[in-house]
């Protein structure tokens with residue numbers, strides 16, 4: 200079975216994605232900075248781009264694991280011999296070193312903290328070890344490999360699709376046909392969030408049905424948890440749940456449309472309409488802290504200082 204993505208003509212209208220709506224829901228101002236950066240007034244474009252490129256230790260850890268698994272699957276497409284574990288882990292360490300040395304981390308930039316690459320690498324190694332000792336790894340070697348020529352590994356692009364006619368983005372890690380079914384695997388190195396992940400799986404299933412015309416009962420999406428131990432999450436879906444999912448996507452998309460001055464062109468309302476929602480847990484992980492709180496401007500240059508987001512919230516409210 201050959202899988203081929205449908206190509207859509209460019210349209211400026213916004214498209215739903217789980218991460219877009221999540222950002223919108225958490226903090227409207229962060230949403231504006233993330234998705235409408237060219238409309239940010241009084242801040243040079245290069246500065247916004249620099250902030251958008253900041254990463255975090257959990258994000259980069261996930262990136263390394265994803266890229267090692269991608270390389271592993273591509274290698275498996277060419278040769279089904281067992282992997283050389285020593286070389287496998289050496290490769291992952293080199294990749295981690297490269298990624299961690301090339302990027303600027305939120306923790307460094309705002310809190311002048313040293314990024315502990317060894318601690319991050321320990322987690323990367325645990326994720327990869329959990330994978331190669333898992334039933335999923337055996338299944339890929341035993342059953343899935345038969346149709347390896349038709350695997351779709353980290354397909355390029357943003358995963359544009361249509362969900363019940365609405366524009367959406369569902370980027371999948373790995374799609375593979377096995378005996379007439381389509382399996383979709385999504386690697387996770389962070390914590391288990393079943394509500395969010397079930398919705399993500401529903402999106403994958405709907406995108407697979409829409410993009411490749413595969414029957415619902417032949418689609419098997421699965422989250423593969425790699426840390427702290429191996430685990431899997433699968434969903435059973437029926438027509439009621441699907442309808443509910445499509446209704447949710449529609450409601451969420453319309454909420455995001457309501458912050459556009461021109462929906463078709465995806466032009467946002469003025470930045471003032473996108474309220475800040477400061478909280479210690481959210482702001483500490485946010486790339487745009489210095490735009491909301493000038494006192495937070497690049498601690499790498501100005502030294503370390505404690506900052507109380509709680510008081511900042513009071514200042515904003517009162």
Ligand code: SF4
Nearest residue numbers: 226229475482485491
């Ligand atoms: S720093 Fe806080 S309030 Fe400002 S955009 Fe980020 S999350 Fe929102």
